[in-house]
Amino acid sequence: MPDSGLLFWMTVIFAVVFGLLAKFGFPVITEMVESRTRRINESLRLAREADDRIAALAKEQERIIAETRKEQDRILKDAALARENMIAQAKAQAADEAEKILNEARTHIEAEKESAIKEIRGQVAMLSVKIAEKILRRELSDDNAQMAFIDRMLDEVSRTDPERRS
Amino acid sequence: MTRCRIFISVICAALSLTAMHAQAVQLDEAAAAGTAADASGDRVDVQGILFGHINDSYWWHVTDIGDKSIVIPLPVILHSRATGWHCFMSTRLEDGGRYRGFYVAGEGKYADKIVEEAPDGTQIRPFDISVTKNVFALMLNSALLVVLVLCCARWYRRHDAAEEAPTGIAGILEPVIIMVNDDVIKDAIGKDYRRYSPYLLTVFFFILVNNLMGIVPFFPGGANVTGNIAITFVLAMCTFIAVNVFGNRHYWKDILWPDVPLWLKVPLPVMPLIEIFGIFTKPLSLMVRLFANIMAGHAIILSLVCIVFITAKLGPVMNGSMTLIAVLFGVFMDFLELLVAFIQAYIFTMLSAVFIGLSRQEAE
Numbered sequence: 001m002p003d004s005g006l007l008f009w010m011t012v013i014f015a016v017v018f019g020l021l022a023k024f025g026f027p028v029i030t031e032m033v034e035s036r037t038r039r040i041n042e043s044l045r046l047a048r049e050a051d052d053r054i055a056a057l058a059k060e061q062e063r064i065i066a067e068t069r070k071e072q073d074r075i076l077k078d079a080a081l082a083r084e085n086m087i088a089q090a091k092a093q094a095a096d097e098a099e100k101i102l103n104e105a106r107t108h109i110e111a112e113k114e115s116a117i118k119e120i121r122g123q124v125a126m127l128s129v130k131i132a133e134k135i136l137r138r139e140l141s142d143d144n145a146q147m148a149f150i151d152r153m154l155d156e157v158s159r160t161d162p163e164r165r166s
Numbered sequence: 167m168t169r170c171r172i173f174i175s176v177i178c179a180a181l182s183l184t185a186m187h188a189q190a191v192q193l194d195e196a197a198a199a200g201t202a203a204d205a206s207g208d209r210v211d212v213q214g215i216l217f218g219h220i221n222d223s224y225w226w227h228v229t230d231i232g233d234k235s236i237v238i239p240l241p242v243i244l245h246s247r248a249t250g251w252h253c254f255m256s257t258r259l260e261d262g263g264r265y266r267g268f269y270v271a272g273e274g275k276y277a278d279k280i281v282e283e284a285p286d287g288t289q290i291r292p293f294d295i296s297v298t299k300n301v302f303a304l305m306l307n308s309a310l311l312v313v314l315v316l317c318c319a320r321w322y323r324r325h326d327a328a329e330e331a332p333t334g335i336a337g338i339l340e341p342v343i344i345m346v347n348d349d350v351i352k353d354a355i356g357k358d359y360r361r362y363s364p365y366l367l368t369v370f371f372f373i374l375v376n377n378l379m380g381i382v383p384f385f386p387g388g389a390n391v392t393g394n395i396a397i398t399f400v401l402a403m404c405t406f407i408a409v410n411v412f413g414n415r416h417y418w419k420d421i422l423w424p425d426v427p428l429w430l431k432v433p434l435p436v437m438p439l440i441e442i443f444g445i446f447t448k449p450l451s452l453m454v455r456l457f458a459n460i461m462a463g464h465a466i467i468l469s470l471v472c473i474v475f476i477t478a479k480l481g482p483v484m485n486g487s488m489t490l491i492a493v494l495f496g497v498f499m500d501f502l503e504l505l506v507a508f509i510q511a512y513i514f515t516m517l518s519a520v521f522i523g524l525s526r527q528e529a530e
Contacts, residue, residue, distance in 0.1 A: 003222060005243075005294045006396035009301040014400055017308045017372060022364035025315040030347055030363060032322040033340065039328045 125154055212472045216465055220390050221278065223299045224256040224270065228385045238385070240302055244268065245293040246282055256296070268292070303379065303389030304397070311375045314339065346370050346515060354519035355526060362522050365408060369401060370515040377460060377507030381500065392510070393461035395453065402453035405518040410445060413525035421445065448521055452514055459510050463503045470496045 132150055226238035239257040246252065249266070258265035259280065262272070271281045271289055280296065281289040297305070314335055321336035332340050350370075351363045376397070379387040391397055421441040423431065430437045470492045477488040 003294075003298075003396050005296055005298065006222060006300055006394065007400065008295045009297070010304060010397050010400040013301075013304050013308050014372065014404070017312060018365065018368045018404075020312050021315050021368045021371075025312075025319045026343070026364045026367045028319040028322050029315075029336075029340070029343055030367075032327040033344055033347075036327045 121154075121158060125150075128154065210472060210475050210478075212469065212476065215472060216468050219388075219468055220393065220461055220464055222394070223278070224259065224280065224296060226299045226302060226385065226389075238302075240297050240299065242268075242280060242296040243294070244280060244296065247290075247292070248282070252292075299389055300391055300394055300397075303386065303391050304376070306386045307376045307379045307391060308372070310379070311371055314375075315371065318343075342371075343367060346512075350512070350516045351519050354516065355523040358526060361412075362408065362519070365404070366515050366519055366522075369404070369518060370511050373401070373456065373511035373514055374508060377511060378504070380460060380464065381503050381507060390461065390464050392456055393459075393464055395457045398453040398457040401456070401514065402449035405452060405521060406445075406449040408518070409448070409521045409525045412522075414528070416527055417525040448517075452517055456510050456514055459506055463499070463506055467496060467499050467503065470499060 129147070129150060132146070224240060224242060226240060228236045228238060230236065237257075237260075239255045242252070242254055242256050242259070244252045246268075252266055252268070254265060259268065259270050262269065267282045268280050269283075271277055271279055274289065276289055276291050279291060280294055281291055284290045317334075318332075318336045318339045321332060321334065325332075331337070346367055347363055351366050352359050355362055373392055376391040380389060380391055380393065382388055421444075422438050424437045424441060426437045473492040474485075474489045477485045480488075
């Protein structure tokens, strides 16, 4: 049979030990350990997340680099194209300009020639008239009739002239 | 290297434990021979030594130096129906002395207990709450346990456990606490384990410290605390209360109306009776297992050490070889007892947790 004295003391001592340890001992320890476990788990989770994020960032970076390279290629190609275009355009423009200048010069020359011819014709007419006057002064009494006659004669000459030139 | 060193130091510890057991037994024997004056002269009274150690006592016989025995006197606290409360030191009752009508009974129903003589000459056992050897050892061990655990708790209060690794006592206790808390209590009880973990941890460390102190062969260890049925009875009782007072409705339903065919419970409540019986056998098994294991361990180690003294008469060759064998077996048993000290604490805690877990189970 269990001894009553020992039973009594055991009950008292165990109650005291349990009271002390359950109040000041084990809960403190287990709580701290659990909070540490939580913290470690949390840290691990964060580390994993950071890893994931870094991996995502690396992928993003790669993508951006690839994109940039593609962009660079495109820009270079565009620039080349633009240059070609510009040169071609400039060439065309220059050709046009030259054409225009030539044309202008040509018309100018034509006009100059025309006016020179007109002038020459006038001069010739005047000279002819003067010559004819000088020649025919004595013979011709009516100037007007004489002038009409001379004009008609000159017209005939100039009409035949272009035919000869061409 | 470190492991090797630890191994060597453990072996040294076990060897010295055995040597000290031997010394302790020798002294016990000397004391027994001196006091009991055995009829057969120089025969070694193994039984006397064994029970002298395993049973409780009003004195704590530490050792003998020469003829002088060093005994720690312990307070005797009695309540007699005739004369009321008495409190005195046990030195008054030494060597069969009488004090205020009390003496230690030699034989009979109250052998080795304090009794008083009734007017008609019969022995009456007073209400006895003396601080005996076991009680004193229990107090010392409990004080040790409380100091250890509170030191550990203080470390956690003063440090941020999330920032630095525990050192000192906290470093020793923490792995054990985590092991018991996480692997035993949490697994066995389930979600509301927090409520029970202080109790179960207390039980574990209480048993462990008392077991380990019981293996130490000299003062303040060596008392057979957990190998005493009163101690294990109280522990089992606590588990019994924890299981049955806080058991939920599902637990009681399982006992009073278990899920078995109807004929097993209606005309004659066979299963409910068996279940109710089970309520009491569970803590009973806890009580007896711990008590028997520790007591048997003490008895075996003491018996092995006694071989050294029993064979002393058989000549030096026989005595020497038997001593060698006894010491080797003693070393082995000390190792085994270290293991048993832990295992029994573990099993008691685990089974308590399992019983509590069963009483907290929810219906599926």
